[in-house]
Amino acid sequence: MGAYSIYISSTYRDLIEDRNLLRLRLDQAQYITVCMEKYPPALSQSIKDKCQKDVADADIYVGIIGDKYGSLAMDENGNQLPLSYTEYEYDAAVMNKKKRLIFFKAVKEPIADERLLKFISKIKTTPFFTGVFDDYKDLPGLVLAAVVAETGDFKKKFIPGETKLLCDRVEQARFFTNSIMQNVHHHIYFFMVCGHKYNGHSMMVNRCIYSIRNQFGNNETLDIRFMANSNPPSDGEKIKQDIKNKLLSQLQSKTNEVITVFSADSFFDCLNKVNKNCLVISIIIQSTFLKNHIDVYKEGIQKFYTEFSQVDNPLYRNKKIIFFTHVQYNDETADKDVMIKDFENMPHFENKKMPVLEKINDDIIVEWMLENNLGENQFEIDNQVKEHFSTIERDMNQEYFMDNAAEAMEKIIDHYNTKKFNS
Template sequence: MDRHKVYISSTYRDLADYRARVINFFLSGKMPDSFSLISMEGYVADDIQPSDKCVEDVAKCDIYILIVAKRYGFIPPDTTKNPGRFSITEMEYETAVSHNKIILTFLADEKQVFEEDSDPDAALLAEKKQKLLAFKEKVRLAKLTHPDGFTDAYHLCFQVQQAIFNKFFTEIYASREENLDKIYFCDRRSQNYTFQKGRQINKAIQFFLINSHEKDMAHFFVKRIGLECIESDIRTLDLFIYPTILDNSDFDDLEFSMRCAIKEEWNRNAELKKFKLKDPLDVSVEKVLSVMDELNYDCLIISWEIKSFYWKNDKLNENISAFYEKYDQVNATLKTSKKIFFIGTVSYSECADMTFAQFEDKIKSIRYGATPIKLTRINRNEIKDWMTDFEIEDNPNVQEKLLHDLLPGPDPDFYLSDLELPLRNILMKL
């Protein structure tokens, strides 16, 4: 198979670490040998150099990855070559569009702090700010690759990994769906036991809290829960929602944000297209249960995530606890065998504002139903057990060779984010 040429486009000074992480992803051997990078680090978009080389290389690439934060970047002054007075980054984007390239676009989370344009020329600075807004709107209208803005370099790299896998490797698994699902079961046995033990037969609405590092990829564990329900002949639907939850919001704001997020994901779900919600206030326990009845679903999993950098005070803890207490009380009014699982993930993001120990202390005071489920790193023996238990590979010598060839290093254990693509590659070898 021919190798896909990848071009990564962004401003440089503000996103150097982000670019480096994405570039390392392609060069680290985690992916099948299907991609090559066109070298661009020597003439990055911030450098005041002729833009011809950048545009020329975009024209040669197969995949154009655009990363935009809060800087517009250098605008080449040659109006003959740049009549629209675009930045080099936007010129690259226009070239990718005009050449019908595969375009993957990623925008930064607007709530996060990123370096912005600065210029002694006030008029030029104002022009850049206006052009950046227009550029972002253009990209959004053309459809973002991921609905969430990235919050840090790791988050961006994860989004890129997912986009590449979904774009190029999903078809490989089309006839191997069972094997694809196996990745969600590595390993998390003890955590799954804690979840199963916490389930209650007599409650329709149940609450579970997952305590994790962002690199633990807690959404994989949530996916595992859904798959195990299906394997037990429990018809299950899952919605992963993206509520805007701020540390200074009051409870009404949090509840409304949850309703908005549920409405958005509900209306995106193909299974629910006949039951679209017009307003966030249409989201109610009664409405959800009636649709589950009509579609004959036994269980609905609604999962959400809050990263540690949202915690500036204890208000968020209080609101999450209040959400649990309010809807747990609704159980007394319900007579149904249906189950709604609210699975919340609180994940630690490495930052200067909060240590991991401080994060752990913060979440101890959250009241959210069952005992929090603590995700941990996965070790080599657990991966070998996974290969044996799921009939992936039971020969110890072959297992050892696979681990040696595909794992990202000699460490005894790994975050799941470091294992995802090696595990997929193991499945691809079947």
């Protein structure tokens, strides 16, 4: 048969990291994942009915149980039902005699919610495969092993090139995901990203886009990147206009749509016309252009964002525009602290400044390889790191820029896939 389809069931907000990482690893292993995150915002049926139908259609049901019972389901008329979405999903798996793989997350305090205790008791009265995990990073390995054990699916699993995006940057990815989920009803998001120009700015944005595409669906995200360099920067208005012109030019080029008015509304309308759900915009500001002009650039950026933010149209509630302002320094000692301090107090970046992009080292690469199963044992992993990373330029702390490591990571992925293909 083709790839197995796996339905992921759990409460949501308390298990976001667990679900996201599990879905990512299953996708990488070429399984078909089905879950509520992938549902379109507007459904022609109740979410409960959709969930139960998807469970019935899936090959395998994976349930993750934490210390929360979850939201009570609603029917098509908006009336509250007696059980949670998670329990209805489980009931559908039992009713349709699906393979059920249940994983309990270790809890710190005794469970007091009688509804959850009753649900757990129900689970334990029926045959199922169960596992227990402490950390969300341990869950994918347990699930994959259980899937193979239950299905006998020992097919070769190839690692996609996007796996390199998962190297380090955990803090930035978590910050981004949490910000999106905490403000899920917003239309426009602003993020500030600081770091040396060679420290993986592009890879970090690609990682965020990868996450967005998993949520909104493949090919539904537009990505635009450009330098904000108005030379010479005479005033903030000129910088604002320079940004507007570049953004408008790229958007029209990528969509073949004519945009006559520069506004958030016109951009959302453009997304509608080209059937995209999300527009990701990276504005790059380098210290080369900032020297002696920081205040002017701050004024221009602030004017641009203030003008663009003025939108409140319910027609576009399912669309999102995400801005990344990259403040990149060229000289680690001279520019870093000054630039970050000057930009982080801008109103649009309040609580939106991502952790600074720092250099990485061999330990981080080894951890990345272990987490993504890019080696059969420690000896093979050590040899791969030595072969592909030994020639990378390092500082006195044996650290190096992420951009310099990207090609080596691609070679490691190619080595793994070639080995799998020939095995």
